[in-house]
Amino acid sequence: MTVQGETAQSAGPLTTEAGAPVADNQNSETAGVGGPVLVQDQSLLEKLAHFNRERIPERVVHARGAGAYGTFTVTADVTRYTRAHFLSEVGKQTETFLRFSTVAGNLGAPDAVRDPRGFSLKFYTEEGNYDLVGNNTPVFFVRDAIKFPDFIHTQKRDPYTGSQEADNVWDFWGLSPESTHQVTWLFGDRGIPASYRHMDGFSSHTYQWNNAAGEAFWVKYHFKTDQGIKNLRAEEAAVLAGQDPDSHQRDLRTAIERGEFPSWTVQIQVMPVADAATYRFNPFDLTKVWPHADYPPIEFGKLELNRNPENVFAEVEQSIFSPAHFVPGIGPSPDKMLQGRLFAYGDAHRYRVGINADHLPVNRPHATEARNYSRDGLAYDGRHGGAKNYEPNSFGGPAQTNAPSWQPIAVSGITGSETTPLHAEDNDFVQAGNLYRLMSEDEKERLIANLAGSISQVSREDIAERAIANFRKADADYGKRLEAAVQALRG
Incomplete structure (x- = not known):
């Protein structure tokens, strides 16, 4: 026998957040039949209040995303380069969580749009969580974090019109010639991946690896999709974005549900530390790639995604990634964009998710335990009990290791707002031109059409001319x- 509000599959009585049983979850308590609702109906008030607060603020950038759990497996010995324990032996496996995303769109934006894709990976290692924050392109639009907020403002909604404006986009890119290389990537065929499974990932930034002997190396990561590269043309993407805004998220989820686990072959490029000072361009410049002829990729791992989150809001949206989350054997480089992100990512999560975001299941270490003296604050779970909250102490609390995670970086000179010293071939246009010349004729035609379609929307001739001039400096034919395509569209 069942009563109203109860089913044969009932898991016990419905309760309030405080654990008290709820008598009626179908009808509010009123002053008589048909009368006004009473403020004493705490079940109703608690339910409405929680509903109003059940979504945390969306990310300012990379708001639109999807994620999955997986496994990273070491396939080649890299102990000559790093002492990171999760990379210590061939065959060793580490649990991971990967979040894909677009950059500019809001949380409800469509997936199939022309935009870089975030590729943020968390390794749950036995030495703590290691986060690798990258994109599906090996370069970025700017090389200094002080320009990042300005760049993002041009990609987001204009404060007057409330829409993304071509004038803002191309005004900034035209005045920031270092963006020419990334813009060539973005408006080429790989600017709109067919799915998250069919695109590569890159660390983009340069990082330090250091081995047990204290030797240091500069490295870049590459994740090469085993599914093959597949992209959408602009016309296909426009249709798909309207028909199925969740196309990429759905594709990832259903592929894993079918047991078609996507995977990536993981590689690194390795540069001896001594090479950096005399390399022909600044190796820490985020707008440039290291040519494979100079530093061939070395395969060392396999990443597979094999488990979907149970709750997108609790896991994907509340997941946090910070490039400042290192483990012994891996550390930062002098990359100025990376240096800014070491602060900015953690600060964004402290604002969005809260000071104790690291306590959430998706974010906390899975293969070890966090032991520190941080206490209290919003959503603190009381995990430390009555243990002392200061260090040093004589009560058996955790103590420092005196073993730095990475090797020190030599510095010299005086402080100031300085540009990075120029190397022999530092140039904002050479690599963009090289990329253009690598393209087939069909790829060039699509690139020109995509760029012209965007630049032609600019309202001022000087902004359009300045934008075109950067591509002319990359390659005269480009x-x-x-210029001809833009003129044709603008009449």
């Missing part, structure tokens, strides 16, 4: 064809 600029000439783009």
